[in-house]
Amino acid sequence: MRRSVAGMDDLESDVWLHLIALGELLPAALDAQLQRDAQLTHFEFMVLSVLQLSPQSLATPTSIAQAANSTLPRLSHVLARLETRGLVDRVTGQTDKRSREVRLTPAGRRVVIRATGPHIATARKLALEGFDANELEQLSGLLSRITDRLDPEDRLGHAIRD
Numbered sequence: 001m002r003r004s005v006a007g008m009d010d011l012e013s014d015v016w017l018h019l020i021a022l023g024e025l026l027p028a029a030l031d032a033q034l035q036r037d038a039q040l041t042h043f044e045f046m047v048l049s050v051l052q053l054s055p056q057s058l059a060t061p062t063s064i065a066q067a068a069n070s071t072l073p074r075l076s077h078v079l080a081r082l083e084t085r086g087l088v089d090r091v092t093g094q095t096d097k098r099s100r101e102v103r104l105t106p107a108g109r110r111v112v113i114r115a116t117g118p119h120i121a122t123a124r125k126l127a128l129e130g131f132d133a134n135e136l137e138q139l140s141g142l143l144s145r146i147t148d149r150l151d152p153e154d155r156l157g158h159a160i161r162d
Contacts, residue, residue, distance in 0.1 A: 030122060045112065048104065060101055064102060069156055
């Protein structure tokens with residue numbers, strides 16, 4: 001039996017329901033892999049990755065939140081957990097001594113480096129395997145049209161490069 005969404009034709013319904021399923025299933029699968037292999041949530045991995053890619057492994061909470069598409073309160077809770085585990089430190093801001101910045105510790109760097117290989121392998125297995133280069137190029141183009149509408153300022157893409 002074919003499922004359909006009211007107000008959409010069969011093809012639109014099929015695409016939409018697959019996008020919804022992807023949005024629900026992929027994050028849960030990535031989270032489960034990271035929990036099992038690195039004792040990290042996917043969000044914690046994203047935070048550590050943002051710091052690893054930041055100059056001097058140092059970033060403001062605002063820039064981390066932007067790169068991870070998070071609110072500051074959610075990020076603050078996660079940073080507290082990561083700090084308790086010795087993976088990040090909160091330090092006085094370099095340019096504004098009244099502000100705080102977040103720094104990846106050597107232990108945090110080791111954790112994120114060890115977690116990256118298996119995480120990339122899982123991402124490839126779940127989302128990329130079975131497509132040839134032409135199909136991946138097509139998929140990239142199609143998905144970028146959606147993400148461009150959702151993030152026209154490219155906040156997520158620019159957050160870790162700024």
